[in-house]
Amino acid sequence: MAICNPNNAFGKYCPTTCGVAEYLSKYHSDADTDLESMLRDLEIISNWTQGAEQTAEFMKDSVTLAQKSSTSDMYYKKSSNMLDDVTRFQLTIFQQEQDIIKLQHLISSNEEKMANLKRLAMVLQEKCDKPCKDEVEIQTITGKDCQDIANKGAIISGLYFVKPALATEQFLVYCEIDSFGRGFTVIQRRRDGSVDFGKDWIQYKEGFGYLSPDDTTEFWLGNEKIHLLTADTSSIPNVLRIELIDWAGNKKCAHSNSKII
Template sequence: MVILQVAISLFALCSLTSAQTRGDYSETCVPSDGFGKYCPTTCGVADYLQRYRPVVETDLDRLYDILEEITNLTKGTEEKVVYMRDSATHAKKSVSPDIYIKKSSNMLEDILRFERSIIEQESQIYELEQLLSANEKRMLQLKQMAIQLEQKCQQPCEDTVKIQPITGKDCQEIANRGARTSGLYFVKPAAAKEQFLVYCEIDSTGSGWTVLQRRRDGSVDFNKNWIQFKEGFGYLSPDDTTEYWLGNEKMHLLSTQSSIPYILRIEMVDWDGVRKHADYAMFKVGPEADMYRLTYAYYYGGDAGDAFDGFDFGDDPSDKFYTSHNGMQFSTSDKDNDKYQGNCAKQDGSGWWMNRCHAAHLNGKYYQGGRYTEKDAGQYGYDNGIIWATWHSRWYSMKETTMKMIPINRMSVTGQQANVKNFGGLGDI
């Protein structure tokens, strides 16, 4: 439209100037292809525009058509937008509120589930914190133990266990030779092929006890087989703090070597700290060919009672006869030499001079606190503790026991240690 207005203005201007003298001619004018032979005067421009007007009008018509098409497209787009807006509003109005309620409910359930999960995780965190605290306490204890061990390790170490230099055929002979210190000594009984180690209790009066058995804290399991009871097991220590069985073969060699018989003393401590003992005169353990049979002449005395003679438990009139131990062979779980149709050593958990079965059993199972029940006794339910029935009941297990021997000429008639010269004229052995 602007081009058309310009063309009309130029055409009018040419009409007004057509009668005037052409004063715009110049000799320096250079003809151009656009205006033919004329220089570009006002009328020349008008002629040029007039000649190109049809082309311009055609272009303008085409531009009008394009503009109208664009206008139609814009209107269609506006109508589409309005339709989409109306559709969205209608969709919102037509949706049921239950859907949103259901979605809200699902969201609440998710929140509750997450809350439960958080509570469970907090509980786990608390347990882990408790465990961590316990571990920290344990670590502190271990550090303290490490410090104690380090201090102990700074002390000079002894390369070997201290063994006293004096030897003899038993601890009494060692004491007769001047030993006055209890500890570990080598003895060599008359029939022994080689010497072996024992613990000797030696007092200031010169009495020397050869220790055959120790029970102190349950640190050694006494449920052993025949060979182990024959050879001995446990640990000998110079400070006498360990548990052991010296061995049936060594007991045989020690108890049968002299014409002067031995006293067997059994010492016991219960869980109240009370100490009692029982002594048996002319104690002997036979050879392996006789299954290390236990024999003694008589009950020498003591305040623990004579459980080796059997005990009437009230179950059967023959209880006392069938629970005596004098003359019984040694039995283990793998070598049954008792008078019972079953295996007493297997049922009662350890080797001993079993009858049918026992009123005394110093090799029984160690029970902390002493008292136990048939249920505690395990599979067989028999009284398998460390028993001495003439002191405590069969359901009471001793805390500590000792079996030791000494020549009878070191004892008086009352059971107290006496001077050798006061016993029937028997001299030192």
């Protein structure tokens, strides 16, 4: 197979996306560290809460003792103030307990997400044990157009380099080769609306979209390339084939033998 040099025409197919596993492997260790830090913070908050509860109990006991030992107004006021402090402590403790519950739920949720990420990383790692191919499969046979390539023995539809008679250099096209040995050079592919075809004249002249080896992407080959493919009058007359498929999968096609300029 021919080597695929990086080119905008290949879109997302060069290189492949096996680097996702490396990305997860790089960052999931940081997530583990953050999770451990949250657990330590939760333990500290729990210790503070326990200390606050002990202080509140001590203050309650002190108030009770003071009320039993004296009935004077001074001690009564001190006891009342201490009771107010106890109430505030109890409210603080209650709020801390609520915060702890929320943190526990958050930690449980993060642990579940981390487990899912680890499982995903393992799956991706298994898929990417073999070196990732940073190249698109391009067939080795070349010709003036896809029919010329089919005449030379090509039977597989896919990406081929062509060089029409009037072209100064070869360019990449998708060839659709049927069981009858007919090779069609695909000049446009519309599938799912993933590519915006509302372009200006320059973009239609140069072409846009993405070529893919499995013919799953949208593109316009470009007016200049189409002209080069059809301008050679010495070769076999060109046939324009138009295929339309509805949402139910029904296919209709039409052919035109008129000269294409």
